Amino acid sequence: MSRIPLHCFVPPYLLRQVASSVGLGVAVDPYAADCCGRTLRIDESFRAARASSADWRVAEGEEALSGPAWTVHTAGNAATLPGTPVRTADDAEASGDVAVDEAWDGVAGSLAMFREIYGRDSYDGRGAHVSATVHYEQDYDNAFWDGSQLVFGDGDGRIFDRFTRPVDVLGHEFTHAVTEHTAGLVYEGQSGALNESVSDVFAACLKQRVLGQTADQGDWLIGAGLFLPSVHGQALRSMSAPGTAYDDPALGKDPQPADMSGYVDTTDDNGGVHINSGIPNRAFHLAATAIGGSSAEGAGRIWYAALGSVAPDVDFTGFADATVAAAGEHADAIRAAWETVGVLGGPGAGPGPAPVPVGADVVEVRRSGGFAGRTVTGTLDLAGDDPRVAEVRGLLDRVDLAAVAGGRMHPDAFVYDIRVGERSVRVVGSDLPDDLRRLAELVLADER
Structure with a gap:
């Protein structure tokens, strides 16, 4: 069983920048900041859920699916994938849903380019069926390839427009699949x-x-x-x-x-x-x-x-x-x-x-990765009077950092570097134990 890669289009550091802007006194729409923060949390939970699923790679000799070459679904602003089929490769007439039709055009264009110029039959070179889903989640500020399909959010309407609008967003995610298979x-x-x-x-x-x-x-x-x-x-x-x-x-x-x-x-x-x-x-x-x-x-x-x-x-x-x-x-x-x-x-x-020194009474959490990898860092002085201290101390009492497995790095994953004094651990977001996940949320709370 292999780790499922999740290739997101918007740099996680960019989402974090917007999400933390309100707390830093930057003039940004609070709703947009909230949407960006929620998108980051959705991405993390999605990676964790996909991490236990079966190997997404097409096995050697496996035949392409019968039927249309691609299908566009709608998630109806929910999280269930792939959602409801709306338009297939055989449906030449537009559906009337602009996101569906943009995704349909993008898949068609990507397949045609790789076939006509590079002689490649779909992303795997063997004619794999392409599945795309639009209207994923509510005000979702991202798009991604999860190892089996393409997924697009509608944007928050304040900073980001719908993610099917630029055809190169779809081309970028589709190419991640090509790279995996080459x-x-x-x-x-x-x-x-x-x-x-x-x-x-x-x-x-x-x-x-x-x-x-x-x-x-x-x-x-x-x-x-x-x-x-x-x-x-x-x-x-x-x-x-x-x-x-x-x-x-x-x-x-x-x-x-x-x-x-x-x-x-x-x-x-x-x-x-x-x-x-x-x-x-x-x-x-x-x-x-x-x-x-x-x-x-x-x-x-x-x-x-x-x-x-x-x-x-x-x-x-x-x-x-x-x-x-x-x-x-x-x-x-x-x-x-x-x-x-x-x-x-x-x-x-x-x-x-150079790394920032961390004293014995200070917890530092750095989160990086995602589409473009900008880093956000939070620290918490355990000797101070911050209201988070008591819960963080309790979490640290239950966690043995030396026993935490780091996990396998994969495209667009969030990566956490957690240090407490001289102790440190690096963990892929989908492999964070619950106690460490909560600790990271607390220490990074002011940075969201």
């Missing part, structure tokens, strides 16, 4: 950042293909149209200029680096997988615009070939070498793109931040 990139460090970047790469290819754009004509924004007009930002990420996608009082500033000089060497977010993905993202943009024409048919073919040739733990340099090897007549352009971002022939990453 390279199986380990979701940690540079291979994890490549996992996230590959999803952005083919999301951008899909968007430009749907719009009939060349590489030079594309805006290279991931998630454009997802933010509502009140937000100071264009999108969740910019592939052409990482770090510039948004700068908003409630959301903070886009943290992605544009080259290796800004590489974040950290233990948070499985090694900064969502932040450092900006570096290979920019390399693809440079490669695609240098080659010209269709991104999907030009640089996209090269990236797809490389994805099928690398080891699961490949680093940036190894992946860059694989793209150069697959580039043929475009090898010089591909090499130049990676050199520009400092991966080939460029400076390495600098040292990470």
Whole structure:
């Protein structure tokens, strides 16, 4: 039995930033902050529930499901998946539900791109049926691939619009499934950042293909149209200029680096997988615009070939070498793109931040991971008069940190680092024992 990955679109750090803004005195809609906090809690509980389910991978030799190639369901703003079927691949006529029809178009476009350009039959290469669900939960601020299907929330109506609106959201999540069935990139460090970047790469290819754009004509924004007009930002990420996608009082500033000089060497977010993905993202943009024409048919073919040739733990340099090897007549352009971002022939990453010392009477909880991995940290002085102290002391009396299993890291999981004096433990969110989960909630209460 394997751990079920959950690939969420909105960076958990972004949700946490909005959720904690009210307490920090930032002018943000309290309802939107509440929705973002609730979305984080839903994601955690969903991962925990899925963790005990059967292996989602299609077994070798297993036949594709009979019937339509894909089905779009509605959860009716509840949490039951997949929900009620509304429209299948055979239903050419629109349903009238805009989210259903956007999801239908996105699945159709993703399947067509991978089939017509890369010769791939569905995400597994063997014609697996695609299931998508819209209207998941109430005011849910995310979208994800859970290992068996695509799921989309409606957004909170204050900061986030519906998650079916930008077609690249669907393309991103669909590509996570493709990656799992090809390279199986380990979701940690540079291979994890490549996992996230590959999803952005083919999301951008899909968007430009749907719009009939060349590489030079594309805006290279991931998630454009997802933010509502009140937000100071264009999108969740910019592939052409990482770090510039948004700068908003409630959301903070886009943290992605544009080259290796800004590489974040950290233990948070499985090694900064969502932040450092900006570096290979920019390399693809440079490669695609240098080659010209269709991104999907030009640089996209090269990236797809490389994805099928690398080891699961490949680093940036190894992946860059694989793209150069697959580039043929475009090898010089591909090499130049990676050199520009400092991966080939460029400076390495600098040292990470020094850990914050924690005294014997202080509990520190750091939560990272999710779609882009921004970290939130909370501390509690056990010698102080904070009303949470008594309950936290009781929880610590019942927990042996040395006996807690850390669990297997997987894409978009929340990861908790808990320290009490010299004792520490790192635990995947879905594997948190109940007492530690409650402790984390208490210590991070002011950061939500």
